[in-house]
Amino acid sequence: MTIRFAERLNRLGTESAFEVLAHARLLEAEGRSIVHLEIGEPDFATPDNIIDAAVRAMRDGATHYTAASGIREVREKTAAYVTRHTGVPTQFENIVLTPGSKNLLLFALLALVEEEDEVIVPDPGYPIYRSLVEFIGAKAVSLPLRQENDFRADVDELARLITPRTRMLVVNSPQNPTGGILTRADCEAIARLAIDHDLIVLSDEIYNRLSYDGAHVSLYGIDGMAERTIYMDGLSKAWAMCGWRLGFGAMPVAIARKMDTLMINSSSCAAAFTQWAAVEAFDSPESDAAVDRMVAEFSHRRDRIVELLNEIPGFKCRRPAGAFYVFPDISATGFGDRELASSLLDEVGVAVLPGRSFGPVGEGHIRLSYAASIANLEEAARRIAQYVGAAVPG
Ligand SMILES: Cc1ncc(COP(=O)(O)O)c(C=O)c1O
Numbered sequence: 001m002t003i004r005f006a007e008r009l010n011r012l013g014t015e016s017a018f019e020v021l022a023h024a025r026l027l028e029a030e031g032r033s034i035v036h037l038e039i040g041e042p043d044f045a046t047p048d049n050i051i052d053a054a055v056r057a058m059r060d061g062a063t064h065y066t067a068a069s070g071i072r073e074v075r076e077k078t079a080a081y082v083t084r085h086t087g088v089p090t091q092f093e094n095i096v097l098t099p100g101s102k103n104l105l106l107f108a109l110l111a112l113v114e115e116e117d118e119v120i121v122p123d124p125g126y127p128i129y130r131s132l133v134e135f136i137g138a139k140a141v142s143l144p145l146r147q148e149n150d151f152r153a154d155v156d157e158l159a160r161l162i163t164p165r166t167r168m169l170v171v172n173s174p175q176n177p178t179g180g181i182l183t184r185a186d187c188e189a190i191a192r193l194a195i196d197h198d199l200i201v202l203s204d205e206i207y208n209r210l211s212y213d214g215a216h217v218s219l220y221g222i223d224g225m226a227e228r229t230i231y232m233d234g235l236s237k238a239w240a241m242c243g244w245r246l247g248f249g250a251m252p253v254a255i256a257r258k259m260d261t262l263m264i265n266s267s268s269c270a271a272a273f274t275q276w277a278a279v280e281a282f283d284s285p286e287s288d289a290a291v292d293r294m295v296a297e298f299s300h301r302r303d304r305i306v307e308l309l310n311e312i313p314g315f316k317c318r319r320p321a322g323a324f325y326v327f328p329d330i331s332a333t334g335f336g337d338r339e340l341a342s343s344l345l346d347e348v349g350v351a352v353l354p355g356r357s358f359g360p361v362g363e364g365h366i367r368l369s370y371a372a373s374i375a376n377l378e379e380a381a382r383r384i385a386q387y388v389g390a391a392v393p394g
Pocket residue numbers: 040099100101102103126172175176204206233234235236242246247
């Protein structure tokens with residue numbers, strides 16, 4: 001039988017990190033040595049106290065379905081955490097817990113955006129934004145983020161992209177793939193535009209704890225924004241819990257109710273013991289200390305990788321303020337970004353991602369995740385320098 005797929009699948013994109021990881025694993029299975037700088041996942045173990053809390057919860061019976069948006073007490077603790085980190089008075093009714101934060105994005109689009117509506121997404125940006133916007137039949141409009149502006153949005157350019165069809169604006173700070181961070185002035189200017197044009201904003205702040213100079217400003221926390229913003233966060237990055245699958249969103253109650261119905265129709269609920277683990281992540285001083293240790297280590301690695309990359313002929317790398325990615329401009333090497341990323345993997349065993357896979361404006365860059373040991377970063381830089389150095393005079 002010829003299987004006929006629904007037309008909408010043609011509009012579904014992917015995340016190249018998972019594809020490059022799969023290819024890199026195949027090479028490893030053939031005995032090749034690979035340095036992994038492709039995947040956006042902390043290399044640290046989840047803090048022990050969080051694991052212990054989840055095991056305790058399981059032993060105490062947290063192995064059943066929960067309410068679709070999450071256990072009430074966990075939602076209350078999540079609301080208190082969001083209030084502490086954004087300044088927005090948040091109640092449990094504003095909170096939805098999902099198995100990974102990606103669901104919040106999908107649900108927001110399904111609930112609020114019609115086919116043919118326009119959604120402004122960062123470019124380069126997390127590829128799932130564009131993929132899901134197009135999947136639901138809406139139009140993704142690129143907001144360019146450029147290296148010369150430290151990958152911050154140009155607010156005048158944003159203003160020019162807004163049309164009567166613009167329904168939603170997706171903002172991500174600290175940012176994947178560039179590590180860029182919006183300033184308070186940027187957030188205030190974006191908020192003014194969103195309010196003036198009556199836009200819904202999805203503020204993806206999943207890297208908010210990973211900001212190295214204390215610079216993170218919550219767009220959700222800017223005056224007038226909480227009533228039109230879906231705040232997107234999760235356990236994956238700050239607590240090294242990618243595999244636990246817990247996202248948490250804060251939003252107006254009317255939107256939270258629709259997300260509850262979408263949860264009932266999809267996952268039913270996030271895993272009960274993972275929800276209890278979140279309480280330990282939010283409320284224990286041990287967890288805060290673990291996050292602080294990881295952030296200090298990321299900051300150290302960031303400095304080292306930026307230094308090493310800038311020594312490679314043809315590489316220009318800014319020192320990003322957040323997340324755990326660098327996004328150097330490699331255009332002066334003479335290689336295209338796709339060509340360089342694939343040669344680095346095949347020829348010298350360094351897995352990185354081409355900038356183009358994050359949007360057209362990412363062309364000429366590569367993304368490296370520095371969620372890897374200093375030894376691995378140094379080895380990767382040595383191999384890249386060797387490969388590029390052979391082709392580019394210093
Ligand atoms: C910007 C951004 N948002 C959201 C996510 C999704 O995280 P999760 O689904 O693990 O919560 C990621 C993961 O890489 C990301 O980089």
